Amino acid sequence: METLNIVFIGCVETSYQLLNHLLENANDRVKIVGVVTKESSTFHSDFQSLKPLAARFNIPLFNYNQNKTEMNDWLKHIKPDIIYCFGWSHLLNEDTLSIPEKGVIGFHPTKLPENRGRHPIVWTLALGLNETASTFFYMKENADDGEIISQSIIPLENRENARTLYNKIIHTAKDQMIEMTYHLAKDNVTPVIQNDSHANYWRKRCKEDGRIDWRMSTAAIDRLVRALTSPYIGAHVEYQTQEIKVLEAFPVEVSNKTLVNIEPGKVVAVNGSRIQVKCSDGIIELIEHDFQTLPEAGEYLM
Known part of the structure; x- marks a missing residue:
C-alpha cells in the first residue's frame, strides 16, 4: 500500500496541537514530508511556530515570508500527495491548490456553510450562539466554501469563553483529523458539497469591536469579554486616556x-480589585483586568 505524503501548513496554537497529534498518532501509511510555518506574527494573538516540531521530528521546513512563488516552488520540490492547511490566515492561490494530487484540506471551527470568514471563535461567543462545529473541507480559492470532508457539532456550555471553546474545538478536531487522515489514505472519503444558500460570511473584527460600550446590556458585555479573553487580546475600556484590558467580567x-x-459607564463600587460599573440594564463587575490605578466610585469609564 502506498504512503500518504502530507505537507502541513500553519502558525497558531491549533496548528501546533494538531500537527503534534498527527505526528504522534499516524500509522505507517501516513508521512509528514514537509512543514510550512512562520518565524513570527504581528497579528496572531495565538501565534505558535511549527518550527520546533519540524526540528524534533526531522521534517523539512519552509519559513513563509509573504513570497508565495518561493513557497510554491518548495512545495513542488517536496511533491506532497495532500496538503493540510490548519490555522493559516493567507488565502492559497490556484497554483498552490493545484500542487498536491489529492488536494488541500482546510479547517474552520464553524458549522459550514454557516459562518464562513474571519474570527469564528470570537464571533460565535460574541453573538451568543448555542453551538458551533469542527469542520474539515477541501480548499478552493474562495474562503471556506469547498466540499466538506468531516464535520463534528460542538455544543456551547453556559458562559463558555474563548479559552474553553478553543480547547474544546482542538480536542474534537484531533480525533476527527486522525480518522479523516486514515480515510484519505485509503481513498475512502465522500465529500459533501456546501449549500451556498445557507452561507454567510463573518467580517474581520477591528479594534473598535473590542471596546466595551457601557450602553450595551450586561449580557452583551459579558459575551464580549468572554469572546476576547485568552488566547485573544481581551476587550478594553478607556480610563484617563488609557486603554485598559478586561479579561473577565460577571453580571451582578x-x-x-x-x-x-x-x-452608563459610572463606577458604582470598588471592592478590592473588583470594579462594578453601570451599563444599560444593570451592573457588570470587572474581575480580571490590567488597571494599574483603580478608579474610584463615582468616576466614569469610557
Missing part, C-alpha cells in the same frame, strides 16, 4: 430601583 444582580438614575 441588583435592584433596578437603585439604577434608575445612574448613567
Whole structure:
C-alpha cells in the first residue's frame, strides 16, 4: 500500500496541537514530508511556530515570508500527495491548490456553510450562539466554501469563553483529523458539497469591536469579554486616556430601583480589585483586568 505524503501548513496554537497529534498518532501509511510555518506574527494573538516540531521530528521546513512563488516552488520540490492547511490566515492561490494530487484540506471551527470568514471563535461567543462545529473541507480559492470532508457539532456550555471553546474545538478536531487522515489514505472519503444558500460570511473584527460600550446590556458585555479573553487580546475600556484590558467580567444582580438614575459607564463600587460599573440594564463587575490605578466610585469609564 502506498504512503500518504502530507505537507502541513500553519502558525497558531491549533496548528501546533494538531500537527503534534498527527505526528504522534499516524500509522505507517501516513508521512509528514514537509512543514510550512512562520518565524513570527504581528497579528496572531495565538501565534505558535511549527518550527520546533519540524526540528524534533526531522521534517523539512519552509519559513513563509509573504513570497508565495518561493513557497510554491518548495512545495513542488517536496511533491506532497495532500496538503493540510490548519490555522493559516493567507488565502492559497490556484497554483498552490493545484500542487498536491489529492488536494488541500482546510479547517474552520464553524458549522459550514454557516459562518464562513474571519474570527469564528470570537464571533460565535460574541453573538451568543448555542453551538458551533469542527469542520474539515477541501480548499478552493474562495474562503471556506469547498466540499466538506468531516464535520463534528460542538455544543456551547453556559458562559463558555474563548479559552474553553478553543480547547474544546482542538480536542474534537484531533480525533476527527486522525480518522479523516486514515480515510484519505485509503481513498475512502465522500465529500459533501456546501449549500451556498445557507452561507454567510463573518467580517474581520477591528479594534473598535473590542471596546466595551457601557450602553450595551450586561449580557452583551459579558459575551464580549468572554469572546476576547485568552488566547485573544481581551476587550478594553478607556480610563484617563488609557486603554485598559478586561479579561473577565460577571453580571451582578441588583435592584433596578437603585439604577434608575445612574448613567452608563459610572463606577458604582470598588471592592478590592473588583470594579462594578453601570451599563444599560444593570451592573457588570470587572474581575480580571490590567488597571494599574483603580478608579474610584463615582468616576466614569469610557
